[in-house]
Amino acid sequence: MVRILRKVQLSYLLLAPTLLFLVLFFFVPLVQVVGTAFRARGGGFTLAHWQRLFTDIHFPDALKNTLLLALLIIPAQLVLAFLAALIINKQGRGSTALLYIYAIPLGISDLAAGLIWLSIFTERGYLNSLLQNLGFIERPILYLSSRSPQWLVAAVVITEVWRATPLVMVILLSGLQMIAKDYLEAAEIFGCSWWQKVRLVILPLLKPSIQSALIMRTILAFQVFGPIVVLAGRLLPVLASESFHWYAIIRHEYIASAYALLLMVLSVLVTWSYLVLLRTKEEQLGVM
Amino acid sequence: MKLSRSFSVLLLLSALVFLAGASAAQTLNFASTQFRPIEEQQFFREQVLAPFVAETGIQVNMIAEEYAPFFSRLQAEARTGRFETDVFGTLHGDFPALLAEGIPMELPDPQSLPGRTFIEELVKLGQVDGQQIYVPWTQATYLMAANKKALDYLPEGADVGALTYAELLEWAKNLYEATGSAKLGLPAGPQGLFGRMLHGYLYPAFTGHQVQKFDSPDAVSMWSYLKELWDYVHPSSAIYENMADPLLLEEVWVAWDHTARLGPAIREFPDNFVLFPSPAGPYGRAFITVINGLGIPKGVQDFDLAWRLIDHLTHPETQVIVLEGTGFFPTTVEAASYVPQGANKLLADAVAAQASAPDALVSLLPVGLGARDGEYVPTFKDAFEAIVLRGQDIETVLARQGARLRELFEDTGADYPQP
Numbered sequence: 169m170v171r172i173l174r175k176v177q178l179s180y181l182l183l184a185p186t187l188l189f190l191v192l193f194f195f196v197p198l199v200q201v202v203g204t205a206f207r208a209r210g211g212g213f214t215l216a217h218w219q220r221l222f223t224d225i226h227f228p229d230a231l232k233n234t235l236l237l238a239l240l241i242i243p244a245q246l247v248l249a250f251l252a253a254l255i256i257n258k259q260g261r262g263s264t265a266l267l268y269i270y271a272i273p274l275g276i277s278d279l280a281a282g283l284i285w286l287s288i289f290t291e292r293g294y295l296n297s298l299l300q301n302l303g304f305i306e307r308p309i310l311y312l313s314s315r316s317p318q319w320l321v322a323a324v325v326i327t328e329v330w331r332a333t334p335l336v337m338v339i340l341l342s343g344l345q346m347i348a349k350d351y352l353e354a355a356e357i358f359g360c361s362w363w364q365k366v367r368l369v370i371l372p373l374l375k376p377s378i379q380s381a382l383i384m385r386t387i388l389a390f391q392v393f394g395p396i397v398v399l400a401g402r403l404l405p406v407l408a409s410e411s412f413h414w415y416a417i418i419r420h421e422y423i424a425s426a427y428a429l430l431l432m433v434l435s436v437l438v439t440w441s442y443l444v445l446l447r448t449k450e451e452q453l454g455v456m
Numbered sequence: 457m458k459l460s461r462s463f464s465v466l467l468l469l470s471a472l473v474f475l476a477g478a479s480a481a482q483t484l485n486f487a488s489t490q491f492r493p494i495e496e497q498q499f500f501r502e503q504v505l506a507p508f509v510a511e512t513g514i515q516v517n518m519i520a521e522e523y524a525p526f527f528s529r530l531q532a533e534a535r536t537g538r539f540e541t542d543v544f545g546t547l548h549g550d551f552p553a554l555l556a557e558g559i560p561m562e563l564p565d566p567q568s569l570p571g572r573t574f575i576e577e578l579v580k581l582g583q584v585d586g587q588q589i590y591v592p593w594t595q596a597t598y599l600m601a602a603n604k605k606a607l608d609y610l611p612e613g614a615d616v617g618a619l620t621y622a623e624l625l626e627w628a629k630n631l632y633e634a635t636g637s638a639k640l641g642l643p644a645g646p647q648g649l650f651g652r653m654l655h656g657y658l659y660p661a662f663t664g665h666q667v668q669k670f671d672s673p674d675a676v677s678m679w680s681y682l683k684e685l686w687d688y689v690h691p692s693s694a695i696y697e698n699m700a701d702p703l704l705l706e707e708v709w710v711a712w713d714h715t716a717r718l719g720p721a722i723r724e725f726p727d728n729f730v731l732f733p734s735p736a737g738p739y740g741r742a743f744i745t746v747i748n749g750l751g752i753p754k755g756v757q758d759f760d761l762a763w764r765l766i767d768h769l770t771h772p773e774t775q776v777i778v779l780e781g782t783g784f785f786p787t788t789v790e791a792a793s794y795v796p797q798g799a800n801k802l803l804a805d806a807v808a809a810q811a812s813a814p815d816a817l818v819s820l821l822p823v824g825l826g827a828r829d830g831e832y833v834p835t836f837k838d839a840f841e842a843i844v845l846r847g848q849d850i851e852t853v854l855a856r857q858g859a860r861l862r863e864l865f866e867d868t869g870a871d872y873p874q875p
Contacts, residue, residue, distance in 0.1 A: 209827070224838075225838055225841065225842050225846075226838075226841075233634070272820060281542045290692075291692060291705075291707050292705050292707060307637065308634065308694065310691050312695055313692055313694065314691060314692030314694045314845050315691050316494075316691075378479075381554045384571030389805070397646065399695075400695065401645045401694055401695040402645075402646045402694075402841070403694050403695065403845075413646065414526070415524050416522045417522075417523075417646065417830065417834070418830040418831055418832075418834050419523055419524045419527060419827070419828075419829065420828075420830065420831065421524075421528075
């Protein structure tokens with residue numbers, strides 16, 4: 169009895185640092201942000217900050233861009249990560265090396281990733297120099313300007329896909345490795361083609377991993393910030409960069425908080441809908 | 457039992473850490489909103505602060521940060537009643553805002569510092585109700601710079617030293633037609649200072665005022681001008697943060713920016729560039745004079761130690777080092793009489809030419825907006841984005857932004873900035 173109690177105590181003790189961290193650096197600031205978003209400068213409740221936010225010239229674009237980027241980035245990442253995970257999971261020659269190479273961007277901060285791609289896409293950047301040296305273009309193309317918003321979006325999407333696909337891949341790979349070989353062997357006996365195996369066996373069994381990868385990536389895609397700031401400035405406003413702008417440049421912590429709160433509500437909604445839409449039945453877990 | 461032992465180890469460790477911190481008491485925390493770009497920070501640490509550390513043995517911890525975290529830090533420290541920031545340096549207009557936020561400042565007469573005479577006008581600007589709240593630290597302004605190649609395309613009869621905005625447009629147009637790409641660049645990126653050009657240069661030059669004529673017919677013609685000019689402005693301008701890099705890369709040939717943000721290009725190739733005053737409009741050649749000050753929060757742990765750092769930072773010798781390295785100009789008579797060489801001479805000459813132009817019109821940054829100081833420039837910049845980048849109707853945008861601007865001054869009770 170005493171031993172069991174000890175065990176329980178120990179588990180709480182082990183949890184305590186994380187819990188303390190979350191309370192101090194997540195829950196307390198969260199409550200403060202909610203308070204700030206509804207508090208007038210002089211004190212007291214107000215909705216004025218929200219009114220100002222919704223009528224700001226950057227707000228409709230910020231919302232639209234945030235959703236658009238998530239919509240473009242996440243499916244691309246999912247497909248690329250799944251393919252990479254399939255290849256690496258084959259354990260063929262060089263698959264470990266491939267895994268390491270693929271995972272390199274994981275170690276790079278989003279701001280640094282933005283800077284790397286800025287040096288590629290800027291007017292006198294690597295891309296233009298290459299194209300010019302090969303004789304494809306006569307004069308540099310301007311990718312990052314207000315006159316070509318489609319290029320701005322493309323640059324951010326490419327940067328984000330390059331930077332964060334490995335994260336999805338690692339989650340999917342661990343999911344793939346959990347799938348018992350027996351299912352695949354059974355499918356083979358029944359004469360399934362490679363595509364049928366992927367569609368009928370692997371994908372359904374991978375659903376829990378896909379779900380967690382989706383939740384994580386969508387939340388992170390909503391928060392995309394570094395590459396935006398570096399590549400597009402305020403030409404491509406998103407909710408996260410607007411929150412930063414209102415706080416750091418305009419020094420208006422109230423509207424910055426409102427943006428942050430909006431971002432959180434959006435993330436919660438999406439997470440919740442993933443949990444509902446991609447609900448996994450117990451027998452689909454695939455662990456034997 | 458085991459737990460309490462590890463707990464006591466933890467206690468001991470934290471006590472040791474605390475003691476180590478306490479024994480290094482000769483440390484000053486110096487927060488600055490200036491010298492923030494990474495090259496300037498490095499220069500400041502190595503060339504400006506290092507000699508002080510070597511001479512006095514006092515460690516200086518320089519914290520270069522954006523305005524918002526800078527304000528948040530001082531506000532938080534004021535609330536705890538214990539200032540960890542010993543010395544801070546920021547814009548002239550921030551000091552009254554800091555006072556309003558409950559950060560008290562009381563300094564002795566700067567002229568009591570040995571070996572220097574501060575420019576009297578600047579000392580007076582650092583006083584509120586007769587109380588000195590900052591020591592004048594550096595001065596700066598915004599200028600135009602051009603690659604010498606661009607001079608061939610100046611419109612006929614135009615003098616680069618006395619340019620008008622109409623001539624600038626024609627010049628930019630000539631360059632565009634001759635080279636096939638826009639060669640005029642402006643720092644309109646998120647951290648760029650183009651907002652200053654709108655409120656302190658274009659508005660006063662075209663309307664005579666920064667605020668009063670925000671939505672007047674003169675303002676409408678200014679915005680039409682800017683829209684027309686923008687066709688010949690390099691499209692990457694909307695992400696430029698400083699103009700030194702695009703000038704060096706020759707992405708642009710003509711640019712406008714802060715002296716410190718043009719400096720790196722000029723210092724690299726002083727023979728390739730010319731520097732000259734900003735253009736003039738119908739109401740004159742408007743320009744901003746930026747003044748930075750150094751302050752000490754009242755109630756800091758060791759005032760004398762903090763004052764020694766200010767003594768060092770405003771010493772004429774230090775001010776000359778800062779001018780040579782960054783393009784920020786001195787505030788003491790002794791350092792101001794120093795004649796710089798090379799690139800800095802170009803900068804200094806252009807600053808003097810701008811200040812002494814017969815049609816000079818000095819713009820000051822607004823004072824008294826307090827905590828809402830940060831909303832001033834974005835009002836202009838939002839109008840710019842709506843009108844120029846998105847092509848919205850000028851009158852509609854000016855009516856909306858003008859109402860916001862007037863509300864800002866009414867709510868805070870601040871006076872309109874000069875002119």
